[in-house]
Amino acid sequence: MCFDAFNKVIETPCCHRCYCEKCLDQWISKSTSKTCPECRAPLDSISGCVPNIPFQRLINxxxxxxxxxxxxxxxxxTRGILEDHKKICLYVLVDCEYGGNRCQKVLKKNYKEHAEGCPFRPVPCELCSASITKDKLEEHLGSCVGVKVGCPNKEAGCMESVPRGKVVDHVLVCDFERVGCCYEKEGCAEKxxxxxxxxxxxKFALEHHKMSREKIKKMEKELSDMSQTVDRLVHERTVLKSTLEQLTVLIPPLKYSPQYEMPLLLPTFFIEKSTKKVAYINTDTNTAG
Ligand SMILES: [Zn+2]
Ligand SMILES: [Zn+2]
Ligand SMILES: [Zn+2]
Ligand SMILES: [Zn+2]
Ligand SMILES: [Zn+2]
Ligand SMILES: [Zn+2]
Ligand SMILES: [Zn+2]
Known part of the structure; x- marks a missing residue:
């Protein structure tokens, strides 16, 4: 019988001998005779045994x-509180909730301290709202939109420094940004x-004036070319229309009117000029021409 793990004390119903519950259970299941180890009275399970409170107190x-x-x-x-203590003991190794396998195992006692400094713990970037793990913070600052950087026109004289994410907006209003001349469309290529x-x-008022004049001339020319084209198209349309009308009267009658099937009354195909509505009229082919 063990002594070290003598945790739950029970006594046999036969000779009232005290045993460790676990050890007695093992003894009975291993023995073929199923008897008490002390007095050899029949004992086929520990269910007949009862706890021995006074001895248990001593053990505890x-x-x-x-x-x-x-x-x-x-x-x-003491033995009595060992099991409860093991549940709350601070000297056990636990996994880091942030790093998992990548981080080290941490003594529960030091966990809070570790968590605060853990390189895998996400922390909010103070300059933007991104959540970054501590080990990546430095790297993040290299591209963080909140970090202030100099204007791209610094060499031209702009002393502004703006958050990286706002540089594009700044350049749109930066006094030192080179932009196309207001007379770009008229032909000034200056930045x-x-x-x-x-x-x-x-400074270039005269040049700009000349460019504007040239531009107007060019547009006037284009306008006159366009109106000539329009005139030509209108004329072509008129010609086509009259050709179509001439062709229409040459088309021979194709079939009888569905309404009148008298063989002698042949219908003539007829297109009404204004509405282009197709209709059949009954008439004598000889007089229709
Ligand atoms: Zn035991
Ligand atoms: Zn016994
Ligand atoms: Zn402990
Ligand atoms: Zn960690
Ligand atoms: Zn940031
Ligand atoms: Zn600027
Ligand atoms: Zn200009």
Whole structure:
């Protein structure tokens, strides 16, 4: 019979001898005779045994050692509280909830401290709202839209620094951004800093004026070409229309009118000019021509 794990004490109904419950159970199941180990009276299961409370109390008071002692648990324990202690002992290794297998096993006692500094714990970036794990934060700042960067026109003189995500918006209004001249459509190919546009327009007023005149001339020419084309198309349409009318009267009658099947009354195919409605009229072929 064991002593170390003498946890639950029961006594036999025959000789009232005390045993560890687990050990007695094993003894009975292994023995072929199914008898009490002490007095050899028949005993086929531990269900006939009862707990021995006084002896159990003594056992419960015996000092016990936490199985986590190698990890640092030095709590003064007794056998009676060992099982409960094991459930709350802080000297057990647990998985990190953030890193899982990638992170180390952590002593429960140090878990809170670890979690705060765990490289796998997601933290909100202070500059944008992205959630980033601590180990990736530095890398993130290299592309974070919240980090302020210099204007791309810094060399041209813009001293603004704007969040990376707002650079595009800034460039749209940046005084130092070079943009096409207001007379671009008229033909000025100059790129001018936004703030110097007025200066440019004044300086090249004569050139811009000439370009505008040229542009107007060109457009007038295009307009007159277009109206000539329109005239020509209208004329062609008229010609086509009269050709169609001439052809129409040449088409021979195709069949009898479904309404009148008298062989002598031949219908003539007729297109009404205004509505293009197709109709049959009954008439004598000789007079219709
Ligand atoms: Zn035992
Ligand atoms: Zn017995
Ligand atoms: Zn412990
Ligand atoms: Zn961790
Ligand atoms: Zn960020
Ligand atoms: Zn700028
Ligand atoms: Zn210009």
């Amino acid at each position: 008071e015996l000092p016990a050692q936490c199985p986590n002692k190698p990890l640092g648990c030095n709590d003064k324990l 001018v800093q936004r703030a110097k546009m007025e200066e440019h327009i004044v």
